[in-house]
Amino acid sequence: MQIRVLFLLLAFLLSHITYGQLLKPCNTLKSVHNEWVTRFQKRLPIDNPLRGSLTLYFPVKFFITSKLHDQSGTISPQKLMEEICHLNQLYKQANISFYLESQPTIISSSSYEGVETEFELGQLLQSYKTTNAIPVYIVENALDACGFNVIFQGINKGIVLSAECYKAKGALLAHEIGHFLGLPHTFQGWEGIAFDYTLKAPEHWENVKVERADGSNCRIAGDGFCDTAPDYLNLRWSCSDSSKSPISLVDPMGKSFFSDGSLIMGYALDPCPNRFSKEQIMTMRAYAEEFYPTLFKGDLPAKINHAMPVVNTPLENSQVNLSNGVNFSWEKVPGTYKYIIEVSPMPNMALITARYEISSDSLSFITKQLINGRKYFWRLRSLNLFSFCSTVSKICSFSTVLATANTDLKDKTYSIILNNPISTSEGMSLNLADEQFPLQLILLNNSGQTIFHKNYSQYVGHTNLSISVSAFPPGQYTLTVRNAQKTQSHSVVIMP
Ligand SMILES: [Zn+2]
Numbered sequence: 001m002q003i004r005v006l007f008l009l010l011a012f013l014l015s016h017i018t019y020g021q022l023l024k025p026c027n028t029l030k031s032v033h034n035e036w037v038t039r040f041q042k043r044l045p046i047d048n049p050l051r052g053s054l055t056l057y058f059p060v061k062f063f064i065t066s067k068l069h070d071q072s073g074t075i076s077p078q079k080l081m082e083e084i085c086h087l088n089q090l091y092k093q094a095n096i097s098f099y100l101e102s103q104p105t106i107i108s109s110s111s112y113e114g115v116e117t118e119f120e121l122g123q124l125l126q127s128y129k130t131t132n133a134i135p136v137y138i139v140e141n142a143l144d145a146c147g148f149n150v151i152f153q154g155i156n157k158g159i160v161l162s163a164e165c166y167k168a169k170g171a172l173l174a175h176e177i178g179h180f181l182g183l184p185h186t187f188q189g190w191e192g193i194a195f196d197y198t199l200k201a202p203e204h205w206e207n208v209k210v211e212r213a214d215g216s217n218c219r220i221a222g223d224g225f226c227d228t229a230p231d232y233l234n235l236r237w238s239c240s241d242s243s244k245s246p247i248s249l250v251d252p253m254g255k256s257f258f259s260d261g262s263l264i265m266g267y268a269l270d271p272c273p274n275r276f277s278k279e280q281i282m283t284m285r286a287y288a289e290e291f292y293p294t295l296f297k298g299d300l301p302a303k304i305n306h307a308m309p310v311v312n313t314p315l316e317n318s319q320v321n322l323s324n325g326v327n328f329s330w331e332k333v334p335g336t337y338k339y340i341i342e343v344s345p346m347p348n349m350a351l352i353t354a355r356y357e358i359s360s361d362s363l364s365f366i367t368k369q370l371i372n373g374r375k376y377f378w379r380l381r382s383l384n385l386f387s388f389c390s391t392v393s394k395i396c397s398f399s400t401v402l403a404t405a406n407t408d409l410k411d412k413t414y415s416i417i418l419n420n421p422i423s424t425s426e427g428m429s430l431n432l433a434d435e436q437f438p439l440q441l442i443l444l445n446n447s448g449q450t451i452f453h454k455n456y457s458q459y460v461g462h463t464n465l466s467i468s469v470s471a472f473p474p475g476q477y478t479l480t481v482r483n484a485q486k487t488q489s490h491s492v493v494i495m496p
Contacts, residue, residue, distance in 0.1 A: 023141075023162055025236055025267050027118070027148030028179040029191055032156050033291060037182045040286055041224040044279050056288055058295055059101035059133035060084070067109035068138060068163050075138055075163060077340060077383045078392075080104065083166070083173060085389035090174040090264065090274060094281040096288075098177075100385040101133035103337040112139055121160065122152025132294060134159065134180060136173065138166050147172050149179035156180055170270030178265050182287035183280055186231035186259070186266040188223040193234060200250045201232055213257035227277040229260040237261070239272035307333045307387035309380045313364075314398035315475060318493060322372050322400045324419070328356075328380070329364035329495070330393070335386040336360045343370070343378045349395060375399045416481060422469055423495050428479070430465040432456075439483035441467070443492075445475065469494050 031037055068075045088097050107128065115121050121143065125135070135158030142148060146165030150157045159176040166172065185191065189208030195201075201210045204221075211222030211230035218226035232249050239261025240246060245268075248256040261268030262275050276284070288295065310331040314320050320327075328341050339362070343354040358365050370376060380393040418429040432439070443452035451472060456465075477492050 023165060024145040026175065026179075026185070027143060027145040028176065028185075030184060030188075031149075031179060031182045031287075032151050032154060033182060033287070034184075036290065037184070037283060037287065038224060040283055041219060041279070044219075044226070044282065046282055054095070056096045056285060058096065058098050058288075058292075059131075060098050061101045061131045061133035061135050062104040063107050063128060063135060063137045064104050065109040065112055065137075065139050066106050067140060069106045075166070077338070078381065079167070081381075081383065081388045081391050082169065086169060087173050087177070088388065090171060091177075094276055094284060096284070098134075100337075101131055102385070103383070105129075107137070109140065116143070118143065118148075118150060119152070122150050122157050125150055125157040125160075126152060134177065134295070136161065136176075138163055147176045149176050168270065171264045171273040174264050175273070178276070178280070178284065181284040182291075183265050183276075183284060184223045185234075186223050186225075186228050186263050187234050189221075190232050190234045195232070195234075197232065197247060197249055200254055201252050203252045210252050212253055213251040213255040214253070223265070225277055225279045225283075227279050228263055228265075230257055231259040231263075231266050233259050233267055236267055236269050239268045243268075243272055306390050307335060307382055307384055308390045309333050309339075309382050309393040311378075311380050311393045311396055312474070313493060313495060314378075314396070315493060316396045317398070319399050319401045320493070321417075322368060322370060322402050325366040325368040326370055326398070326400065327364060327366045327493075327495070328378070330380050332363055333382040333384065333387075333391075335384045336382040337385055338383040340381040340383065341365060341378060342381065343376055345374065345376060347377050347395065347397070349377060349379060370400050372400050372402050417479065417492060418464060422492060424470050424472075424474070427469055428467045428492065430467065432465055432481075435481065436483050439481060442480040442482065443472075444478045444480070445472075451477075 062080065064075050084098055084100070091097065105128075111124060111127075115124055125137065128135070137158055137160045139160060140163055142160040142162040145162065147159060147161040149159050159173070159180060161172060161176070189205045189210065193205060204210055209217055209221035210232070211218060213230055215226060218224075218230075222228075222230055230249070230251060233245060237245060237259075243260060243262040244258035245261060248258055250256055259266065259268075261272035263280075264273040264276055265280065266273065312329040312331065313327055330339070333339075337360050339358040339360065341354075341356040341358065342349060342352045343356075344350070344352050354367075354369065356365055356367065375397060376399070377395050377397045379395045382391045384391050416430055416432070416435075418431055419426060422428050430441075438455060438457045441452070441454050441456070442450055445451050452467070472494055474494050477494060479492050
């Protein structure tokens, strides 16, 4: 039995080491309005826990230090989208939803250096432009903690997260927002206390009563909630399959129990924490209505949507003439503040070899910076203020060719097709000056059907030949030019 306890304590320690390189999980000790929370809890349980089905929409504003922002991939826009998607999934049970107030602001890393206390940090946060949103700061090191809700002069100044912990997918942000909305830790009173958990717990720590396993003092002890199990574990721990703590704890009456690792306001390691209790949810919603009514009033929830980007060109499996550049184009995604094109030589996009950031007012981008004769895969991301879970397009592919690489055109240094892709309004422009007549032009669609066929019996001179394509739907086509000497085929794309 002693060996088992030792093993489990060792497991505790290992968990602690692998998470955030010994950063403390959380520096938050209590909420700003702790007395209000205590008074509210005395009124629990309250019927109608969600006060109707009204969804509370909270704007969140991210600030990222310049050093982190410059480290490619450390704090990627993709991670931000995934983070808020996950946050919204965790808060769905509370009927609370988050969106971005505006795109992240980059703040100076140097201003953060030398900050060693919560007071100094509060002073620094005070200097940033305040927004009507929950401020979340991603910094190199949040005072040696994974995160905390910073209180300065009696006001919530915002949530500060260490980059190392933010990078992992988990409930850290949800936990800190829980604090922002008034929730204490499930192990309230045990913060910062070193304790041998094989021993019986004391009756209280300073002025916080220790919660008993039988629930007899749940309203006035620990976290003050009666639908959260007693919890004394103030260090990171791995939960079992049933979300219970790996060791039993002993309450002041000598009764054994297990802590509940599913609660977001505890310290169980991810992916265990995934829920708030009903009383916690009631408290957060009442707290928000009491102290942050302007945060979630007047927003436009209709903007919250699923916004998977739809891409137009290059068409799937098409051949693209690199001499004209690869033209990426897509449909507008509402709420986008930046589009990201990712290009990869691999179908699963495991290796991104080119990434282009495009402002939200553009719906296309042309590049010649790809290699000829390669197959590429690409997708489009929408960095979106209102949509987070499905903001990436499906993966499409295309191949790069040079028109002059055509085997029948070895002796030529120019393309017979002067514009490719071809816009519907412009029409196809051909240079046939060096071709022998009579010749045939045949245009096949992607299904191999002939949609245009014309014989030219005479030399058409130096003037470029223009062929209207307005009757043809956008897509990939094959143009064949045939005369007595040779036949040449070109892949062409007609754009909307
Ligand atoms: Zn905490």
